[in-house]
Amino acid sequence: MSFFLETLIGGLMSGMLYALVALGFVLIFKASGVFNLAQGVMVLFAALAMARLAEWIPGWIGLENRIAVNLLAFAGAALLMFVVAWAVERFALRHLVNQSEATLLMATLGIAYFLEGVGQSVFGSNIYKIDIGMPKDPVFVFDNVFDGGVLVEPQDLIAAGIVAALVAALALFFQKTATGRALRAVADDHRAAQSVGISLSRIWVIVWCVAGFAALVAGMVWGSKLTVQFSLSTLALRALPVVILGGLTSIPGAIVGGLIIGAGEKLSEVYLGPYVGGGIEIWFAYVLALAFLLVRPQGLFGEKIIDRV
16 A cells, blocks of 8 residues: 555656646646747756856855855746746737737747757756755655555655645736736737737736746756756656646646646556556556547636637
8 A cells, every 4th residue: 555655646746747837838828828839948948047047156156055046046047037038029929919829839839949049058958957955865654554654755745835836826816816817818819808908918928927937946846856958848748748638728727637647657657567568657648638639628627619600
């Protein structure tokens, strides 16, 4: 039983990290109707910025305190992501207002390649490390319930707490603020939102800033856990089944989808892998996403779209 719980908890924690990346997809699609192919590269770009700034800041100002350096590096990376959000709206999206979804999709693909090239030129292409002081040594819990206890990694629990706090803040932002309601109005109909005085350019800058901040948090957590390297941009591919499962317009759906995918991957690999030769963890999420596309295309919590003709 303890081994099952260890596998399940490990899968749930991995799922929370997938969900953190999936949040960026949901935020931008929910507020602008754009499927952002650049989200994975945004995670990489933000993580590179924080990792390199944490290396450069001590030499610039002679600061040695790790906590202070990390805070300054995080603030600098957040500012950089806000600049990226402004540049995306100013030089790309502003000129594509009311264009087709396919046009906007290709625009995000171009943004992805641009950010990847700029990130490599400015920050380098080596492997970097983000050290935010999260404990890395596993601990045993429930010793008095199970023989030997259950092995848990503290950094996974901290990451799960960060994700939960971010999701709660985003949910309040979308539901309780005027800006959040304006974001949802723009997603429903760009032209109608403009007709009642909502500034499309301002809304797009805001939503890309929020998605950039989510990408920074994801990059910080993943970089602390696995180091920062250019393969980090492929996280977007791992998050795609999550948004398909949870629904492209649902923030809670991203979390539930991530938990299902993460737990399903680990459990299937451990308990079914020996019978099929292993490798289930690689394709499990995509097969599950395909099944959902066949029976419930909008996902578990997504909004069902009805076109009237």
